[in-house]
Amino acid sequence: MNADFSNSYYIRLIIDNIREEIKGFKTFSFAEGHNLEYQAGQFITLVDNSGSREIRRSYSIISSPVLNEPLSIAVKRIDNGVFSRKLIDRVRIGDSLLTTGAAGFFRLPDNIKFFTSIFFFAAGSGIAPILSLIKTVLLLYPDISVYLIYSNRSRETTAFYHELQRLKLCHPDQLHIDYLFSSESDLRKARLNRDLLLEFLKIKHFNREKTLFYTCGPESYMRMIIFHLVEEGFSIHQIKKEDFNPGNKKLTGRLPPDKNSYHVELDLKGSMFSFPVKYPESILQAAKKIKLNLPYSCETGKCGSCAAICLIGKVWLSNNEVLTDKDLALGLTLTCTGHPQNGDVKLKIE
Secondary structure: OOOOOOOOOOEEEEEEEEEEEEOOEEEEEEOOOOOOOOOOOOEEEEEEOOOOOOEEEEEEEOOOOOOOOOOEEEEEOOOOOHHHHHHHHOOOOOOEEEEEEEEOOOOOOOOHHHOOEEEEEEEHHHHHHHHHHHHHHHHHOOOOEEEEEEEEOOHHHOOOHHHHHHHHHHOOOOEEEEEEEOOOOOHHHOOOOHHHHHHHHHHOOOOHHHEEEEEEOOHHHHHHHHHHHHHOOOOHHHEEEEOOOOOOOOOOOOOOOOOOOEEEEEEEOOEEEEEEEOOOOOHHHHHHHOOOOOOOOOOOOOOOOOEEEEEEEEEEEOOOOOOOHHHHHOOEEEOOOEEEEEEEEEEEEO
């Protein structure tokens, strides 16, 4: 069965409130009735079909699903960002937005109760998904120590500063916050670097094996943190980073073991579709060709928006920066960088 491109898989959100946190950075809250489910730390992908081509962009959810808060996202204005400029400059209360739903693996693990400490490293607007996670942990897991290291230019440019201070006041023994300001006269503490990172780890009392690390910010910032944590002996499985910036969609020239063409049978939220995938196109590209509306965002194997379950067959990924070995073992795969191998495959997207 082929498909017509339609809005049938979109969720319509009605903007109920808009608040400017700092200049060029706003939060948008949505009215009830959307039936969109999500987990702390995830993002939603918004869709704009008003132009000649569809535009999709992902924005972090700052609300917590366990606090009965209205669904809310954070948006930073990007000078050359078509979608973010529209949201910041022109969207008003009462306007509606389309989304493919919530996605992302920057969330708490199923075995969260095993851990006793969580370090959150945020830079600038990277605080958005981390705020959702922190609020959730503080409510549901009072025995987990929470450490936030938050980098900005100054206190005045620090989004959610007052909300974080309020949370710290309400949870003084559980939540510990260190603010780093690049305007600080003491250059040693102006920016996060290797020595300062190691200093933070040394002065905090935590069980190394029962500690998680989350980081969200510029790519170079996250790369530096992950490198030094691994260098210090922490397992990569203890570290989560958030990255759904479309950025440069040019992928590496990795070639699949099998370049033959195969069919994909897809269960998309209960509707069945079948279509061919001819190399070098990915499963997502083949679905787009028949105007099948699949969830996706980055198209580079970084965000997890396009995740699917492989029920039958094998899918080779040309790039994967989001699925862990455990995820892959459970059958999860990505359509944006996925290619069927050695036969037809059957996938499911819920």
